[in-house]
Amino acid sequence: MxxxxxxxxxxxxxxxxxxxxxxxxxxxxxxxxxxxxxxxxxxxxxxxxxxxxxxxxxxxxxxxxxxxxxxxxxxxxxxxxxxxxxxxxxxxxxxxxxxxAETVDELLDAFTKRHLVEPKLKAGTIRLNSGYIKNHIRPALGRKKATAVTHSDVSRCRTK
Known part of the structure; x- marks a missing residue:
C-alpha cells in the first residue's frame, strides 16, 4: 500500500x-x-x-x-x-x-402494453396516443433515463 x-x-x-x-x-x-x-x-x-x-x-x-x-x-x-x-x-x-434506472423507452413499452394493447379506449384514441408516442416522445426522450427527464425536456417535446 x-x-x-x-x-x-x-x-x-x-x-x-x-x-x-x-x-x-x-x-x-x-x-x-x-x-x-x-x-x-x-x-x-x-x-x-x-x-x-x-x-x-x-x-x-x-x-x-x-x-x-x-x-x-x-x-x-x-x-x-x-x-x-x-x-x-x-x-x-x-x-x-x-x-x-429505467429509460423512457422501457416505460413507454410498459404503458403501451398496459393501456393501448388491451384497451378500454376507442380506436381513435389509441391511434392518437400511439402516434404521439411514436412520432414525438420516443425520438425526443426515448434513450434518456426516466429519472433524468426534466420539465424543460418535456416542454421542448411539446413545442415541436
Missing part, C-alpha cells in the same frame, strides 16, 4: 506494476490512483459507507483518469465525495442505481 503525495510529477513517474496497485495520497485519506499492469491509470476514492468502521465493507469508486482530470481537480472531487459519505450518503450505490 504505497503512500505518496499525488501530483502531476508523481503520477507520471509511477512505476510499472505486475498486478493492479493503488497508490494512496498522503494528504487525503481514501484518495488514490489505481495502476494496472497494462499501464491504465484511474483516480479512485475508497470509503466505508454508513457508520463506517471495520465491520462495513469498503467501497471503491472511480472518479476519472489522469489523462482527463488533473490531480488537483480529482482531489477536490474526492474531498466532496468523502464529505458526502460523512453526511451519510453512499455515492457508489447512488451511481449504480442511476445506471439501472
Amino acid at each position: 504505497p503512500i505518496l503525495k499525488l501530483g502531476r510529477r508523481a503520477v507520471t513517474g509511477l512505476p510499472s506494476v505486475t498486478k493492479a496497485t493503488i497508490f494512496y495520497d498522503s494528504e487525503l485519506t481514501g484518495f488514490g490512483v489505481k495502476v494496472t499492469p497494462t499501464g491504465a491509470q484511474s483516480w479512485i476514492v475508497e470509503y466505508r459507507p454508513g457508520e463506517g468502521g471495520r465491520r462495513v465493507a469498503k467501497r471503491r469508486m472511480v472518479i476519472g483518469t489522469p489523462a482527463t482530470l488533473a490531480p488537483e481537480k480529482a482531489r477536490d472531487a474526492a474531498e466532496k465525495l468523502l464529505a458526502s459519505v460523512k453526511l451519510g450518503a453512499d455515492p457508489a450505490t447512488e451511481r449504480g442505481a442511476a445506471r439501472k
Whole structure:
C-alpha cells in the first residue's frame, strides 16, 4: 500500500506494476490512483459507507483518469465525495442505481402494453396516443433515463 503525495510529477513517474496497485495520497485519506499492469491509470476514492468502521465493507469508486482530470481537480472531487459519505450518503450505490434506472423507452413499452394493447379506449384514441408516442416522445426522450427527464425536456417535446 504505497503512500505518496499525488501530483502531476508523481503520477507520471509511477512505476510499472505486475498486478493492479493503488497508490494512496498522503494528504487525503481514501484518495488514490489505481495502476494496472497494462499501464491504465484511474483516480479512485475508497470509503466505508454508513457508520463506517471495520465491520462495513469498503467501497471503491472511480472518479476519472489522469489523462482527463488533473490531480488537483480529482482531489477536490474526492474531498466532496468523502464529505458526502460523512453526511451519510453512499455515492457508489447512488451511481449504480442511476445506471439501472429505467429509460423512457422501457416505460413507454410498459404503458403501451398496459393501456393501448388491451384497451378500454376507442380506436381513435389509441391511434392518437400511439402516434404521439411514436412520432414525438420516443425520438425526443426515448434513450434518456426516466429519472433524468426534466420539465424543460418535456416542454421542448411539446413545442415541436
